[in-house]
Amino acid sequence: MKRIAVMTAGGDAPGMNAAVRSIVRTGIYNGLEVWGIEKAYLGMIEGLMKPLSLKDVGGIMQKGGTVLQTTRCEEFITDEGQMLAVENLEKNEIDGVAVIGGDGSLTGALDLHNRGIKVIGVPATIDNDLWGTDMSIGVDTALNTIIYCVDNIKDTASSHERAFIIEVMGRKSGYLALMAAIATGAEEVYVPEREMNLEATAARIQEGHRRGKTHGIIILAEGAGNAYTIGRQLKNFLGYDVRISILGHIQRGGSPSAFDRQLGSMMGAEAVRALTDGKSGLMVALSGASYSLIPIQEAVENKKNILEKQYEIAQILAL
Numbered sequence: 328m329k330r331i332a333v334m335t336a337g338g339d340a341p342g343m344n345a346a347v348r349s350i351v352r353t354g355i356y357n358g359l360e361v362w363g364i365e366k367a368y369l370g371m372i373e374g375l376m377k378p379l380s381l382k383d384v385g386g387i388m389q390k391g392g393t394v395l396q397t398t399r400c401e402e403f404i405t406d407e408g409q410m411l412a413v414e415n416l417e418k419n420e421i422d423g424v425a426v427i428g429g430d431g432s433l434t435g436a437l438d439l440h441n442r443g444i445k446v447i448g449v450p451a452t453i454d455n456d457l458w459g460t461d462m463s464i465g466v467d468t469a470l471n472t473i474i475y476c477v478d479n480i481k482d483t484a485s486s487h488e489r490a491f492i493i494e495v496m497g498r499k500s501g502y503l504a505l506m507a508a509i510a511t512g513a514e515e516v517y518v519p520e521r522e523m524n525l526e527a528t529a530a531r532i533q534e535g536h537r538r539g540k541t542h543g544i545i546i547l548a549e550g551a552g553n554a555y556t557i558g559r560q561l562k563n564f565l566g567y568d569v570r571i572s573i574l575g576h577i578q579r580g581g582s583p584s585a586f587d588r589q590l591g592s593m594m595g596a597e598a599v600r601a602l603t604d605g606k607s608g609l610m611v612a613l614s615g616a617s618y619s620l621i622p623i624q625e626a627v628e629n630k631k632n633i634l635e636k637q638y639e640i641a642q643i644l645a646l
């Protein structure tokens with residue numbers, strides 16, 4: 328292995344830059360040439376790739392987003408797109424690729440692996456929905472951003488004695504919503520993995536009011552339902568207005584937390600080690616305090632379950 332490439336794909340996640348920096352620097356340290364592929368699979372298809380130096384990745388770790396940029400590329404799903412991507416990698420004599428991204432991006436990595444390219448995946452998605460790793464890059468920073476926003480909303484909610492539905496990201500996964508609910512002391516959390524009971528929520532908020540609570544905060548994962556529809560229905564049970572706040576892409580930006588910087592750095596180094604060992608089709612995973620490699624296929628095919636214990640505790644603490 329002489330030349331490897333790194334790219335970031337799918338939705339950006341804070342800490343991706345730490346992983347890029349780590350792959351470039353540990354790669355060069357191990358005697359490799361490291362190239363950066365811009366704009367993810369689109370860049371692979373269009374040949375947007377170039378060598379990166381130690382200096383090129385200086386001063387990027389504290390930046391949110393990804394300096395390599397990213398896309399969601401429909402063309403790569405086609406046979407033709409994948410063949411073009413492989414052709415470009417071979418033309419540039421790239422012996423292995425580290426793909427930093429979420430489930431869609433790693434499904435693409437698996438396609439490359441199946442076409443004979445050596446690929447190692449690095450999990451990065453604020454959703455934390457990749458099976459087999461306790462944490463993905465970006466989750467911790469996104470959660471910190473969410474709790475900052477929820478705390479602020481709580482101030483105004485308390486001042487006006489209002490109920491709020493705060494929508495957070497997570498189309499298929501309630502992880503961010505659940506963890507944010509625990510970390511902010513929300514009165515309710517709605518996740519795609521569980522049925523919601525609006526009547527019970529209203530009863531809980533009303534009971535809280537009777538005990539002197541001055542707010543009712545509901546954290547809604549975007550995949551659990553439409554915030555405005557739920558707000559209207561809840562108003563009927565509660566008897567007063569429910570304000571809606573959709574946090575949106577603010578959750579994906581911002582300078583990465585200490586945890587995401589070190590996670591990106593460690594996972595990047597593990598990816599380079601796997602590539603230099605000649606491995607492929609594997610994803611770096613964090614389990615407890617240890618890093619391991621698991622088949623990408625398992626990471627993308629299995630579904631990460633909601634954390635039962637945390638869900639139960641969120642309900643108890645919301646009383």
Ligand code: F6P
Pocket residue numbers: 338399429452453454496497498549579
């Ligand atoms: O996968 C990460 C994520 O932020 C999801 O939580 C969200 O549903 C989606 O990406 C939004 O994607 P886009 O930025 O392409 O609209």
